[in-house]
Amino acid sequence: MAQPALAAAATRALPRALLRALASGTPAAGGAPAVAGFSSNAAGDAAQAPAPAPVRWVFLGPPGVGKGTYASRVAAQLGVPHIAAGDLVRAEIKSGSALGREMQAIVNEGRLLPDEVVLRTLRARLAAGREAGERGFVLDGFPRTRAQAEALLASEPVHLALNMGLREEVLVEKCMGRRLCSKCGKNWNVADIYLPAQGGRPEIVMPPLSPPPQCAHLMETRADDNEAVIKRRLQVYRDEATPVEDFFRARGLLADFEITAGIPETLPRLLAALAPHIAAARDGAAAAEPRAAHA
Ligand SMILES: [Zn+2]
DSSP states (O other): OOOHHHHHHHHHTHHHHHHHHHHHTOOSSSSOOOGGGGHHHHHHHHTTOOOOOOOEEEEEOOTTSOHHHHHHHHHHHHTOOEEEHHHHHHHHHHHTOHHHHHHHHHHHTTOOOOHHHHHHHHHHHHHHHHHTTOOOEEEESOOOSHHHHHHHHHHSOOOEEEEEEOOHHHHHHHHHTEEEETTTOOEEEOOOEEEOOBTTBOOEEEOOBOOOHHHHTTEEOOTTOSHHHHHHHHHHHHHHHHHHHHHHHHTTOEEEEEOOBOHHHHHHHHHHHHHHHHHHHHHHHHHHOTTOOOO
């Protein structure tokens, strides 16, 4: 857990922090780049550190785009919780609660969870977070449908919907390259992608995310990562996502972000693109809570 002062310093030191995250070269298995990289600044800056940026963002994007990875890293940089719908559902199922058993039954049948079930879970998570003093969020995997988006905005202000995109042929290749370590559970990717610039679209370079030697012989492919299933998943995603994108666009909240490279190149570019929104969230928080009072 980042301490408030550290999170504030991290926010302020953003551009440099990005470069360090880049330099530390930890693109691999989830989690945030180490905050330690810029903690040397924290002591000196803490006295005049600005308020943290309690952003309220949702990350949209097709399966395989790396949304979860980017959402978790951005959230860690800003000191806000990364709330992934998939994680919430898995945790609820694992808990064996009545709701969890209901979810398991639906998932077992290969059906999508009803909006109302997903919403209930998310609201409970947000309420628990508020009680624990959390401010802001980065949501990932939610909202999935227009009805979910409407329900979310009816109860929670959202500052930005970041819509991550990646060319379809790359998405398919990336999904087919996914590997899971059967021992430590970390995700890797054997796809080595290069697409030249074409028809006004930028060049795409994505090197593989190779496992360390201790994992290399334990790689497993998920049964549903084959081309037909991946393409069907993308179609299902597009059908659902287009109305969600339209919904946020109509409210001036949608920002498109095209991915053209791997995590080390993309994360700094993403954070730079988000910088004005981070500043706006910080200013908004300062205006709303001039005394930063704790209830
Ligand atoms: Zn492993």
